[in-house]
Amino acid sequence: MRVVTIVTLLLFCKAAELLRASPGSARSRAHHGRAGGSRRGSNPVKRYAPGLPCEVYTYIHEKYLDCQERKLVYVLPDWPEDLLHMLLARNKIRILNNNMFSKFKKLKSLDLQQNEISKVESEAFFGLNKLTTLLLQHNQIKVLTEEAFIYTPFLSYLRLYDNPWHCSCELETLISMLQIPRNRNLGNYAKCESPPELKNKKLRQVQSEQLCNEEKNEQLDPKPQVSGRPPVIKPEVDSTLCHNYVFPTQTLDCKSKELKKVPSNIPPDIVKLDLSYNKIHQLRPKEFEDVHELRKLNLSSNGIEFIDPAAFVGLTHLEELDLSNNSLQNFDYGVLEDLYFLKLLWLSDNPWRCDYNIHYLYYWLKHHYNVHAHGLECKTPEEYKGWFVGKYIRSYYEECPKDKLPAYPETFDQDPEDDEWEKLHRDHTAKKQSVRIIIVG
Numbered sequence: 001m002r003v004v005t006i007v008t009l010l011l012f013c014k015a016a017e018l019l020r021a022s023p024g025s026a027r028s029r030a031h032h033g034r035a036g037g038s039r040r041g042s043n044p045v046k047r048y049a050p051g052l053p054c055e056v057y058t059y060i061h062e063k064y065l066d067c068q069e070r071k072l073v074y075v076l077p078d079w080p081e082d083l084l085h086m087l088l089a090r091n092k093i094r095i096l097n098n099n100m101f102s103k104f105k106k107l108k109s110l111d112l113q114q115n116e117i118s119k120v121e122s123e124a125f126f127g128l129n130k131l132t133t134l135l136l137q138h139n140q141i142k143v144l145t146e147e148a149f150i151y152t153p154f155l156s157y158l159r160l161y162d163n164p165w166h167c168s169c170e171l172e173t174l175i176s177m178l179q180i181p182r183n184r185n186l187g188n189y190a191k192c193e194s195p196p197e198l199k200n201k202k203l204r205q206v207q208s209e210q211l212c213n214e215e216k217n218e219q220l221d222p223k224p225q226v227s228g229r230p231p232v233i234k235p236e237v238d239s240t241l242c243h244n245y246v247f248p249t250q251t252l253d254c255k256s257k258e259l260k261k262v263p264s265n266i267p268p269d270i271v272k273l274d275l276s277y278n279k280i281h282q283l284r285p286k287e288f289e290d291v292h293e294l295r296k297l298n299l300s301s302n303g304i305e306f307i308d309p310a311a312f313v314g315l316t317h318l319e320e321l322d323l324s325n326n327s328l329q330n331f332d333y334g335v336l337e338d339l340y341f342l343k344l345l346w347l348s349d350n351p352w353r354c355d356y357n358i359h360y361l362y363y364w365l366k367h368h369y370n371v372h373a374h375g376l377e378c379k380t381p382e383e384y385k386g387w388f389v390g391k392y393i394r395s396y397y398e399e400c401p402k403d404k405l406p407a408y409p410e411t412f413d414q415d416p417e418d419d420e421w422e423k424l425h426r427d428h429t430a431k432k433q434s435v436r437i438i439i440v441g
């Protein structure tokens with residue numbers, strides 16, 4: 001999939017080059033290669049994004065328009081009407097006017113994320129009766145009513161998060177719509193920005209029937225400002241430095257961005273996250289808690305020295321984790337416990353230290369035999385250097401049992417490895433249970 005993106009980008013660069021070198025040859029390609037091109041001198045594309053035509057392409061028999069990051073403020077008149085997917089992320093669109101997309105009757109997906117949209121007129125989506133996917137995250141929308149969606153009966157996937165939602169009576173119809181059980185993928189992560197008492201509450205959890213009852217609320221709260229943007233709270237590390245690809249998979253590419261921490265505002269629907277070649281030296285608790293759909297996480301080449309046992313909490317769907325080329329010596333107990341669906345774990349080029357603290361990682365892998373781990377090799381101490389960790393563990397039990405197993409002498413008759421895992425596990429659960437008893441009692 002990544003290859004497709006790269007090929008598309010390459011094609012696009014090529015087209016841009018051709019365009020500069022000889023307009024004639026570019027035009028012959030224009031039939032399929034671009035839309036909204038600069039055929040006329042006064043064309044808006046030329047004015048807003050000189051030299052950057054949009055790309056029209058077909059992928060698995062579906063026609064796409066890729067016009068991302070072009071400083072667009074409006075749809076352009078010469079885009080083909082038979083588009084199925086329209087990618088308009090990272091432009092400067094401020095208003096969605098009535099009938100703005102009405103001639104694109106076949107449209108199935110419309111990506112408007114990371115624009116500056118603050119107003120959506122009630123018939124903005126008129127004519128889009130095949131639309132299934134609408135992405136409006138990372139904009140400036142405060143209010144929107146259900147009415148806007150009566151023209152999109154097949155909408156099944158709607159993203160609204162990171163907009164400054166004003167959870168007032170005006171938003172009641174939208175909130176009620178999102179809360180209908182069958183609308184499972186509509187607006188899941190959107191949160192209220194105001195009024196203060198509802199700040200950070202998810203739209204799906206707001207009690208919509210109360211919004212219009214209490215007129216007091218409205219009086220206390222100033223009317224949403226029409227002009228002037230709300231103050232943007234800048235997160236410590238901003239994921240907008242990264243590249244966000246939407247098709248075919250939600251990918252956030254933060255490779256080589258000099259990041260010292262995991263960005264705090266990773267969009268919650270990201271499926272692949274590349275944080276390789278940064279300077280993240282430790283993973284703190286719950287770094288990825290909100291990225292529920294993440295399947296592939298690349299943390300290679302960061303110099304990671306420590307991973308908090310709760311760092312991967314919430315990554316229940318993660319399938320592939322790359323931790324190669326870091327400074328890890330072992331894993332603390334618990335680090336891997338949330339990763340139920342992990343399949344591939346890349347561990348090479350870390351200074352794994354073969355002593356008792358490496359046992360957790362080894363036994364976890366042994367008991368999750370469907371996880372393929374690569375590169376777990378001792379670097380220190382000198383006597384085990386270059387050994388696979390499994391060999392070290394076996395020698396641990398063979399050599400000098402009495403000295404090395406002071407805590408569990410009774411386990412030595414049976415398979416020592418399995419028993420040690422059981423013991424580790426029992427201790428852990430016992431600890432948890434005793435805590436629970438104290439709370440209950």
Ligand SMILES: *[C@@H]1O[C@H](CO)[C@@H](O)[C@H](O)[C@H]1NC(C)=O
Nearest residue numbers: 255276298299300320322346
């Ligand atoms: C992680 O990123 C590195 C560097 O960008 C790359 O070489 C490696 O293949 C990636 N790992 C996976 C599992 O894709």
Ligand SMILES: *[C@@H]1O[C@H](CO)[C@@H](O)[C@H](O)[C@H]1NC(C)=O
Nearest residue numbers: 277300301302303304325326
């Ligand atoms: C390993 O990571 C370091 C940064 O910690 C980087 O400079 C180096 O290029 C990486 N090596 C490989 C082979 O990717």
